[in-house]
Amino acid sequence: MLFRTKPKPRSLFASLLSLIGWCGSFGAIGVSAMGLSTFFAPDFWLADNMSFFLRQFLAAGIAGCLGGALGFVVHHRLQLIYRLIWAIAVIAFLTLAGLTGARTLANTKPLGPLAAGDKPIKIVSINLEHLFLGDKVLQAFLEQEKPDIVVLQEVLWWLQERRWERFGLEVGSAGKNGFPEYLKVGDLGGLAVYSRFPILKSEEQVIRGELPAGANVYYDADRELMSLTLDTGKAPLHLVVIHPDSPRTESRWLNKRSYFDEVDTVLDTLKAENGDNILAIGDWNSAPWSARFQETLERNGLKTAYPDGWPQTTRFFFDFRLHWILGAPVDQFAVSKDMQVVDVSLGPDIGSDHLPLIVELGQTTSAEN
Template sequence: MATSTNNLLGTVKYDFPPMYSEVIRFFMKRDFTNRLRSYSKSLLSLSVWFLLVFTVLQIPASRQFWLADLANFFRPHLVLAAFMFFVVSLLAGTRMTKFAASVVVVLNAFLTVHTLDGPTIDAKADAVQISSCAGRSIRLVTANLFNENRSTDAFLQLVSEENPDIVLTQETTELWNAAIDKLDGYPYHSDERVWLRNDMKMISRFPIVSEEISSGGARYRDLKRHPMRFEIKMPSPAGPLVVYLIHPESPRDPARWQQRNMYLQLLSESVAAEPQSARIIVAGDWNTPPWSPYFQYFLRLTGLKSMDAGWWLRSTRIFRKLGSIAFLGTPIDHVVVSAGLRSCGFRIGPKFGSNHLPVIADIGF
């Protein structure tokens, strides 16, 4: 097969080998083009209907099946995927495919936003009280330091600039333990044997009255990690502040998913057993997105509310291998508080070398 083209030097002919000539003739056939278009439409339709069925079944299946709950980590990404399928279906889909794609978009958006309209602190409703936060609030910073992160300067600089009253850390190696001990203005530290406390640490401007590991007894004897419970003496007549520092397993496989769920069950029971008048903060790396039924179950059982409210939550867990782009991550570091406390501000801090971003919460009392 030969073809030619015109340029400034005249007509140039190209001779293709017989094998390539047959391939070119095949792709130039109208029948092949029509079949390719038909296959593409079928694949688009199959993908849209699969996503619709998956979305409908995923929510009730999340409490029973690991993969279904794992999808909750990527709920904003599912919304984006659904919208992309909707756009493509408008251009090339059948009428039924367009209808299914529109249902997928609406359903995923509803599931994402509706969950966030659940047990959270309404920032607008609380705005009137925020003006009275001056002198009646504390600042808390919680961060997963990341075991492989050996650069301490950025996080220590963040603490110095934010000047929090309480700092909670997870994955606190000996390097980090020594570095945090050198911070000025924090005379009260949790037990230095962080390896016995799942590598978690607290430093505080206020006295730590008590510190204990919530073991749960024989019922939770198979649990590998445990929450830490602290009582902090506050400069107010309202009594001590109860702080739970947590870091359950990352649910990367079914066994660790079960460990995380057992951890959250123990945490729920421990917090629910606190006196009704207790002022409680639960903070740390939950390894649980807000769309997970296990996170929602904790809030319903305890009556606590998440401080991070809004129709779109910023990621706190980022992926360093993907360039640490926040949008590609998911929000799993939370601060939740009891009814006796209120939100005076909630922010996500900057990158500091970890695969998590720090959370900065101003809590009124």
């Protein structure tokens, strides 16, 4: 009589490798699906917000695919199904990587040197997160960079004034401590621009937003949108300062989209009046992979660029040392096609939860008042 041999029990190490393989493959499919949703369902709040985390999804996806590959060193009872699941994971990851790369390159322009003797315009944009403008670290940074234009968001100007008065300092510090001499503050006090160049014209509008349920007393659904014309001595520079609502709830996401609609209207006006030397900059509260962000660039013929050629964290959470893991690229700029991008970089941690965005630009001489 023949007896069937009992299968040899799998070792603990082999079982662990099998578990890593299955979890890695399914995990890669899951994170890739979340990332792909931002490309295939951009008009849904949650799917659009997945664009903030594409770098994290890509990192998790490649780790999952490698974990799945590691699982091939052991035998699986459902070997054919395992191979199929891993293949789906790899295809999903590669699709996400390809779409992310394509959107990163969309509407970007290469950096280029200026002609001999020309000097770039240096712009620094910072979301202060209510950091005091009299802060020594901030002032030391500006004194070192010597920007021609400083664009600030989340200023809380009324509170800044109280702090200056409390410390017996001159309100605004325009022309001192690294701040250029010309100053324009938004009516709501959320935006402020310091400029070395005289301000020829300024227009501002307050975009009313819906107040979400459960909003605390610090939250303001209304947002400013500023448009300034600066006399650079070479050609007027048309500066649009941007800071829409943060889309952390669906109602606030709708506020942000309404704000972007108004941005398009302002840019339409500038293009109709002139069309040259346009710079839109600030905390867009949008990742560069957001379809709505790219739509504004495409619709208005604007171009952008990134530090070292790749979007990097400008808004971090909890601790700057974790910015690659817990952070997103939300501070952006866009320029009309005639403007030359000389350099793009990020400043150091200055005490806000955003890093300074530093942009150096060249401009045409064809624009007229």
